[in-house]
Amino acid sequence: MTARPNIDMSLKQWTAVCPLDDIAPDSGVCALIGGRQVAVFRVAGDHVYALANHDPFSNANVLSRGITGDIRGELVVASPVYKQHFSLATGQCIEDQTVQVETFAVRINNNVVEVEA
Amino acid sequence: MxxxxxxxxxxxxxxxxxxxxxxxxxxxxxxxxxxxxxxxxxxxxxxxxxxxxxxxxxxxxxxxxxxxxxxxxxxxxxxxxxxxxxxxxxxxxxxxxxxxxxxxxxxxxxxxPFVPPIPGHDRRGCFVYRSIEDLEVIRAAAKKARIGTVVGGGLLGLEAAKALKDLGLETHVVEFAPRLMAVQLDETGGKLLQRKIEALGVTVHTAKNTQKIIDGVDINGNKHAHRMVFADGSTLDTDLIVYSAGIxxxxxxxxxxxxxxxxxxxxxxxxxxxxxxxxxxxxxxxxxxxxxxxxxxxxxxxxxxxxxxxxAGDESLRFDGADMSTKLKLMGVDVASLGDAMGKTAGALDYVYTDPVQGIYKKLVVSADGKQLLGAILVGDATEYGGLLQMALNAIPLPEHPEDLILPAREGASKGLGVDMLPAAALICSCNNVTKGGICDAVAAGCTTIGALKTTTKAGSSCGGCAPMVKQILESELRKQGVEVKNHICEHFPHSRQELYHLVRIGGLKTFGELLAKHGQGHGCDICKPAVASILASTWNEYVLKPKHAPLQDTNDRFLANMQKDGTYSIVPRVPGGEITPEKLIVLGAVAKKYKLYTKITGGQRIDLFGARVEQLPLIWRELVDAGFESGHAYGKALRTVKSCVGSTWCRYGVQDSVGMAIHLENRYRGLRSPHKLKMGVSGCTRECAEAQGKDVGVIATEKGWNLYVCGNGGIKPRHADLLANDLDDATLVKYIDRFLMFYIRTGDRLQRTSTWLDNLEGGIDYVKQVVCEDSLGIGAELEADMQKLVDTYECEWKHAINDPESLKRFRHFVNSDAPDSNVVFVAERGQIRPARDEEKETLEKESVPA
Missing domain, CATH: 3.50.50.60 (FAD/NAD(P)-binding domain)
Structure with missing residues (x-):
């Protein structure tokens, strides 16, 4: 994997991504934020979550295209390539404790989805 | 040494x-x-x-x-x-x-084979029934014959009679003894078997002592090759004779x-x-x-x-005789005989059950004290054979009311012999010498399905007679291990795929949400969502990218294309039967060239276009649809292709138009969603160039019509397809395929190909034959109607998608930008593109000037 540049916490800012309605319920989209790909999910009603879109197992930028659901109550997305599950809340891979993808803060502001990155 | x-x-x-x-x-x-x-x-x-x-x-x-x-x-x-x-x-x-x-x-x-040394026994047109070569000459002779006669009404004789009947001859069986299968059956059993076989159109002549065979005579203008003359003065005219009177x-x-x-x-x-x-x-x-x-x-x-x-120097096993019990299906009639079936043991007593309406006869022979089972005869229904055989072989004491073993089960009463009573040494599969202990060991070692048990132990893989008992042992062992035999699809539904199918169908449920609310829990997952999406499509056939359905679809269905390792997609337009015009070939080439796609010919006689980015899919499909192409469903658990050879139109050997039939079938079943992908093949003659026997549904032309094979597979576990029916006309062929496919769709497990479905189906191919060809469940018309509904409501998903703004919105990589995914990088190889490897990407990144 290529090294990611260190991001200074103080430079983080909220970016409007799209209207909530642009994300079909129980699915995800990918947002381009400052050159980075962020998968944003809308699940279980109007809850939103954001993870890095990069799938560490296949090295493809596809997590936003995975199926969402839950495993024993934990909300997850399944990679569309090799089907590993990632916790939407923490980015932790369920099948492999050593793998975790980056998570981002996300909120709905006036029906617009915003991601902090 | x-x-x-x-x-x-x-x-x-x-x-x-x-x-x-x-x-x-x-x-x-x-x-x-x-x-x-x-x-x-x-x-x-x-x-x-x-x-x-x-x-x-x-x-x-x-x-x-x-x-x-x-x-x-x-x-x-x-x-x-x-x-x-x-x-x-x-x-x-x-x-x-x-x-x-x-x-x-x-x-x-x-x-x-024993040929009775009667005058005329060696005339032309008299055959024996022993080897494939014998069968080949019989088959050749049958082409010029109308009537065929088998001499011998034993096990092999009746098999030979079935063969003659399959060859389309008016079939007679001539038996010296006063009844059929005189060695295995008593008089009542033999007579019942005769009645059943005669009902299938075979004429049986018992107590006939053939004295000579002479030239046949004209009867109503029909000349027959032979006339068999019997001791009682009667005669039988026939065109060919097959001896099967013992060995x-x-x-x-x-x-x-x-x-x-x-x-x-x-x-x-x-x-x-x-x-x-x-x-x-x-x-x-x-x-x-x-x-x-x-x-x-x-x-x-x-x-x-x-x-x-x-x-090899091992003297531990000795031959001390063998059990001559038999169970077989003669022309669809179950017959079994075990142990002392004739009651020759001194003082032996009989229990007898007959059902003249259903045509069932069952007899138990028990010891004088009524405590041991000595033998049995079963005609018309041999369900109890396995249990009775084990009881006789292992000297398991008879229950208090032995008649319960053969009487139809009364309400609440458990019938037959529990497998738990059998000792570990009990021989379950005599074809492959597998004991109960062997099966239990295999279960303990992790074989938890019938299919796995068959592969590991070979039990039930030859004649299949022991399959029900193998299944009982499996279930009993799993229960003992504390494994609850659950077939729940996942944690969100306490149901199997088959049950979910019924709940959807009977409950009229049209969305995942409704099904989950009524019968499930939680939010669903990547197991149940695609499975339910498939069931909904198989039942209601709604557009799979409707907003309610789209998030359920598996990786490939989600974008109606096949995702590759780098997140790009491949596109396979439908080419029914593999037949394509030069104009359409040119369009495929032109589109591939315009979008710089990698092209490859598939195993299913189509052309695969690789390297399309998600946002390019609708643009490419717009051009393909305009040129008359339809979705090939290469992305779906659905009908893929119907492969064909060139058939009688061009080929010197073809006997039917295999391309025409393949196109007809592909157009009928295109878009059909099923538990797993489906492949078909149609060959124009028995040379089988379309490899139809390696497909879920294989059709092979004969001079009289089509032979239909099912449940074949290539891939990781190749399996030759089983013959379901032969010499079908076009309409019956389609009817049987309709029924077969819908039956599989109704009862298959998630991601279960037809081959494993069949391996795990109790009753195997015979059961499928009964359901599909004999309509034993009475659901034939319903299955056909269900299929017709799907055929009538077919639409090309891509044609729908490119005309639907809601769908089109989702075909972009970024929700907030039109930029492509910068991670998708191609390099050239053999004149085409391929995805760059990680190290190649790094080199390319270094060389390019940062933006």
Missing amino acids: NSQKIVVIGNGMVGQRFLEQLTSRLSSDKIEVTVFCEEPRAAYDRVQLSSFFAGKSAIDLSVVPERFFEDQAITLRLNDPVIAIDRSKKTISSARYRDVPYDKLILATGSF RPNDSLARAAKITVGERGGIGIDEYCRTSDPDVYAVGECALWNGRIFGLVAPGYQMAEIAARHV
Whole structure:
């Protein structure tokens, strides 16, 4: 994997991504934020979550295209390539404790989805 | 020790089993094995011989594992009969080789059919029924015949009668005894069997002593080749005659070599299958033990194992007779006979149950004290066979009311014998010598499905008679292990896929949300969502990218294309039957060139276009749809292709228009969603160039119509398809495929191909035949109507997608930008693109100037 540049916490800012309605319920989209790909999910009603879109197992930028659901109550997305599950809340891979993808803060502001990155 | 020279004469089922048993005990550096076989092909399943006429090929019937002779370094001399044994020199001579030395000689010469020595028995048009070659000449003769007659109403005779019937002849059976299967059945059982077989259109003549065969005479202008004249003065005119009146051991080689043979034939053997010469063994139907010949394959297999062990120095197994119980299906009629079926034991008592309306006869023979089961006869329904056989063989005491064993189950009463009562040594699968203990061990070692058990232990993989009992043992063992036998699809639904299908259908449920709210819990997952999406599509056939359905779809269905390792997609337009015009080929080339796609020909006679980014998919499909292409559903658990050969239109050998039929089938079933992907093939003749027998549905042209094969598979676990029906006309073919596919869709498990579905289906192919061809469940019309509804509501998903703004919105990589995914990078190879490898990407990144 290529090294990611260190991001200074103080430079983080909220970016409007799209209207909530642009994300079909129980699915995800990918947002381009400052050159980075962020998968944003809308699940279980109007809850939103954001993870890095990069799938560490296949090295493809596809997590936003995975199926969402839950495993024993934990909300997850399944990679569309090799089907590993990632916790939407923490980015932790369920099948492999050593793998975790980056998570981002996300909120709905006036029906617009915003991601902090 | 120098390697032992072993010569085996005969490569029938028993001879082959001997080789397998021997080579599993002695490695090829210890033995040097040469096999002589007078037939032109290695061992095949003689028990299933009649299926040769029902469309099975010689290759289907083979019982030799692939590459067996090569891997075991065995010399196999086909078409080379042995003509003499010289015991003093310890050599044999064959038609082609002289003085081949042996240390141990194994006679597996089998038997030959008995032909009654009546005047006229050797006329032209009189045949025996023993080898594939015999069947080939019968088949050739049947083309010019209208009436066929089998001499002999025993087991083999009735098999031969089935074969003649399959060849389309008016069929007669002539039996010397007063009833059919006189050895296995009593009078009532024999008469009932006769009635049932006559109802199938075979005329049975019992108590007929044929005295001579003379020229047939014109009757109403029909000339027949033969007239059989019986002792009672009656006659029967027929065009061909097949003798199947018993077998005689092939003992002439042994006899000439002065090895002891029985008075009425048969090479005498001891408990280790040794003949009077301790270096010569005899196994199978040529062997005589204790004055008896064993004309079934299971005792032959026992002898093969005992002889092989003995050659390897293992004396632990001895032959001490064999159980001659049989269960078989004769022309669809179940018949079984076990133990002392005739009640010859002193003081034996009978329990009898008859149902004249259903045509069922069951008899138990019990000991004088009523405590032990001695034998039984079952005609019309042999469900209890396995349990009764185990009870008799293992001397399990009869229950308080023995009649309950054969009476129809009364409410609440449990019937038959619980498998838990069986000892571990109980032989469950006699074809493959698998005991209950062997099955239990396999279950304990992790075989938790019937399919896995079959692969590991071989139990139930030959005649299938023990399959219900194997299943009971499996379930009982799993229960004992504390494994709740659950087939729940995942944690969100306490139901199997089959149950979910019913809930959707019966409940009229049209969305995942409704189903989850009513019958499930949680949010669903990547197991249940695509499975339910498939069920909804198979039931209601709504557009799969409707907002309610789109998030349920698996990776490929989600964007109606096949995702590749780098997140790009491949596109496969439908090319029905593999037939494509030059104009359409040019369009595919032009589109691929314009979007710089990698192109490859698929195994299903189509063209795959790789390297399309998600946002390019609708643009590409706009052009393809405009040129008349439709979605090929290469992305779906759905019908993929119907592969075809060029057929009678062009081919010198084709007998039907296979391309036309393939296109018809592909257009009928295109878009059909199912538990797993479906592939079909149509071949225009038996050369089978479309490899239809490796498909879920395979159709092979015959001169009379189409043979329909089902549940074949290529891929990781290749499986030859089973014949479902033969010589079908176009309409019946489609009707049967409709029923078969809908039945599979209703009952299959998630991601279960038809081949594993069949392997795990209780009753196997016979059950599928009953449901599809005989409509035994009475759901034929319903299955056809369900399929017709799907056919009528078909629409091309891509045509829908490119005209639907809601769908189109989702075909972009970024929700907030039109930029492409910068991670998708291609390099050139052999004149086309391919995804760049990670290290190549890094190099490319360094070379490019940062933005």
